[in-house]
Amino acid sequence: MTRLRHLNLLSSLKPKTLLRVLKGGPSFVQDFFRLKKQRGADKTFPFGPLNPITFERHDESGTMSGHYFHQDLLIARKIFQSNPQKHVDIGSRTDGFVAHVAVFREIEILDIREQKSKVKNITFRKADLMELQEPMRNYCDSISSLHAVEHFGLGRYGDSIDYFGYRKAIENITYMLQSGGTFYFSVPIGPQRIEFNAHRVFSVGYLLDLLSQHFDVRSFSYVNDAGDLFEDATLHLNEVQSNFGCHYGCGIFELLKR
DSSP, rough: OHHHHHHHHHHTTTTTHHOOOOTTTTTHHHHHHHHHHTTOOOOSSSSOSEEEEEEEEGGGGGGOHHHHHHHHHHHHHHHHHHOOOEEESSSIIIIIIIHHHTSOOOEEEEEEOOOOOOBBTEEEEEEEESSOOOTTTEEEEEEEEOOOGGGSSSSSSSSOOTTHHHHHHHHHHHHHHEEEEEEEEEESSSEEETTTTEEEEOOHHHHHHHHHTTTEEEEEEEETTTTTTEOOOOOHHHHHGGGGGSSEEEEEEEEEOO
């Protein structure tokens, strides 16, 4: 009888729902009838449509790895410690890094896309950082762009196609930052390439040459291909040449403008 009830339950499911149940093994069906039996005559919570989530019981308690997780926490912590007068962000993730910073201070964000939400401590300005922001010279003493510059000029976010878009963005960020100010910067690192139209990947050596025109490196950290953070890594020549062993890692720079 129990087996027949199980079959009846499975036959009533939509194909996509049935697939999710089958992937999770028999535990979903067994647990459903156990819960139903425990309910007895109680009607406080009627059963709605079945919505099996059968894959999370074997997962870890949450994700604490990867580019965004590590860079967002690391740079938010550095900004908290440095407590600049004015911090501006260019294109970083709003539901990660920007949200972290907004917990403890005001932050102004610039992005080529619209943002209609209003959130305490977050000020939004629509701007294309491939174009010079004339009124914003020496605008702030602290600026960040995390996992954003690699996209500039590839059209992914409605921006115009520009092979040198990343260089223009860095030039304009430099223009906005006061002398002695801090630039927090991250991009994918590995063998240099464009994966159109997702992103560019930069070699560490190329980044160091590019950034050395106006900045000194205060610290360098990276997230490797496995998603692990290596904080305050030493920029040894062999490590730089090998991109710290990364094919698609994340280089995280804390830079001081001269």
